[in-house]
Amino acid sequence: MREKIWKGFGIFGMICLGLIIFSVLFKGLFVSFTRKNVPVYELEKGIIGTPLPAGVGTGKEKVTKEEGNLLPETTSRMIIKSGWLNLVVKDIVDTAQKISKFAQERGGWVVSSNISQSEKILSGSITVRVPAESFDESMEYFKSLAERVSNERTQAQDITEEYVDLQSRLKNLEAAESQLLEIMERSGTISEVLQVQRELMNVREQIERIKGRMQYLEQSVKMSSITVNLALSEELLPIPPAEKWRPKYVLLQTWKNVLDFWKSFSYLLIKIVVWAQVWIPFGIICVLIWKYWKKRKIKKG
Template sequence: MVKKVLIVLGIVIVGLIVLSVILTSLGGVRQKAYIETPFAPLNTEKQAGEVEQITPEGTSRLVIRTGTIHMVVKDIGVSVKSIIQYAENKGGWVVSSGVTEREEIPSGSIAVRVPAEIFDEAMAYFKGLAEKVSYEGTQGQDVTEEYTDLQSRLRNLEATESQLLKIMERSGTIPDVLAVQRELTTVRSQIEQTKGRIQYLERSAEMSTISINLALSEELLPIPSAEKWRPVYIIKRAWSSLLGSLRGISYFLIWIGIYAIIWVPLGIIVWQVRKFWKRRKEIKKI
């Protein structure tokens, strides 16, 4: 009896391993290169508040430009490498990059920053890598007003800081000095926050962000808000989800099978002990 149980258990374990391998080959997922670098250091000596030449009243504006492209390509990996190489050669960098190969629905996405003055050139180059562009969008956020307000706020805060320093020099008592010191700390904190925001706007305006989604078929690209009906895309997603569920179940059963090395012998021992005591009771009754 024990021998038969062990043989059946061995067959079950082997079968589960084979099933797991098959499901993995059908629905395996490979993740490639993920990078996240929101901002790279800029090679500039410009300090916060020293860019009046960008936004003097009545002249140019400070605009943050962003772009989005959904496109069909022949090879996702090759296209991603070309995008990265172009961005880096132009003085930009990669913000994020991810390529997923899941059975028959590989996809990829990448976001890069490029100098704002070559934004249109970069968009044209990236679209040139595609067999078909299903969506293209650009957006410009005018932050001139906020930037001007921040510069004014910074000048006022620095003037306040200067006045507080003079007051501190004239303060005689310790409580007065401590009160001025607390106010000075608050003002300096506000100065640092304002400078940080100014630098963020400067960097964002100098380096535009372009986000690109890539796929081997238009059906696999993100669905535009105006087009929600893609049955083939949904079927492939559902099939992928089913394979993932079956793969998870097979892994669970394999765990149970492996741990059977422990619980099956224990179960047999318990069963034999119970059988022994049952027979003993029957003999006593006789």
């Protein structure tokens, strides 16, 4: 009986020791291998509309041809303009300040700004919002600040159809809300009132979502987004989507990844040395228990 107990303790100790060593050794390597190379710039993220739940008055009815043809007669097409620039400049900080000042003078604002330093080399990114009517002027001014324009990209997204569809859904939901209010007034029992109230809350939640989405689209149409990536040399700029051959840039990025790996590996070794005060005594105890159990087994045999 004692031999089984000692054997159980020995196996349990060896398993615990193995788990500790495994977690210490491979945690740092796993983080290093799975870490994604996140660029220093971030494009502004728009609000994504949440799908409407099913229920009374969901407003998902298709827009009729007559409803779709009404918008061009009353308002112009709704276009969201966006622009991206990769610029090689002499002074990153000064250029970013000029871009920010220009956007504010035109009635816009800075959405995000980031200047980072890697291996004592500066690079930066700035995203601004400018009025749609100043979009072309802003793009030309930002390009004039550069020694060289590495990449330029613009996008015009027509959201007229989506906006008309949201208007139709909102109209249907507001009609459903009115009907539910009338039903609530005629309801007699408490259970009926509570049921209608739940449906009413669901419809009102959908109405608020649609109104929020419509407001976001209206604001995006009025204010265009421009993202400018800044660097002292072309190799430090992000690779444009259409460009496929940049061996120097890939070489530099790969070398940087290798250095990051060895840096993470050195941190891992430090952790192993520090944790040695825990796993070495625990390992010695497990080994002694194992040897003791082996000796008892031999003596008994």
